[in-house]
Amino acid sequence: MEPEELSFVTIGPEHMAEATEIYNHYVKHTTVSFHTEPLTVEEMTRNTLHGDSRFASYAVMQDERMQGYILITRHKNKQAYDVTGEISVYLKPEATGRRIGRPALQFIEQKAAENGFHSLVATICSENGPSRQFFERNGYEQSAYYREIGQKFGRWLDIVVYQKLVAGGH
Incomplete structure (x- = not known):
């Protein structure tokens, strides 16, 4: 079953509260993010709306409702x-699996290809099996594995870096 029509819009100030809420879910409840404290809307805005169009963020919209966001x-x-x-791809928890x-x-x-990127990388916590499988199914190859690189929830965490070469580059 295909999802209803998706659209992608450049993220703007009107999306920041919802993007922050989505991200903070992962901060508070998972090891998807290595932040240990929730971000404020102001922090999220600084991280997301930095003015460099090559490194852009987009709201993922469906039925005029934000389902998540993606960024380079x-x-x-x-x-x-x-x-x-x-x-990175961050979806609302209820939007995953859809x-x-x-x-x-x-x-x-x-x-990314249109903007001249040659290589894309995704950094994922090693225990995040669904995200690892998602990137593997979409042509990304594991290119690095770092052991005990961070601590969260009282545990040492490893990260895995996946890479894909895309059209473009110099």
Whole structure:
């Protein structure tokens, strides 16, 4: 069953409260995010609306309601890395499993290619099996595994980095 029509709009101030709520769910209840304290709307706005159109964020809309958001962020703040973007997909908990993730990922990959990116990476907590499987099913390959890189909920956590080469680049 395909989802009802999805659209992707550049995230703006009108989306910040809802995007913050979505993100903070993952901060408070999961190891999807390595933040340990919820973000304020102001912090989320600073992290998301930074003015560089190559590193853009988009609201995932369905039936005129925000279902999540997707973003490309800077992989490293050094010029040679400008051909690589780090991507993230955050959906409302009730929107997961509804076949929204794949079209959202395809959209952000297309935007990345249009903006000259050559490589995309996704950094995922190793215990997040569904996200790891999602990226693997969509052509990403594991390129790194870092052990005990963070602590949350009183546990050491590992991260896995997945990578995909996309059209574009220099």
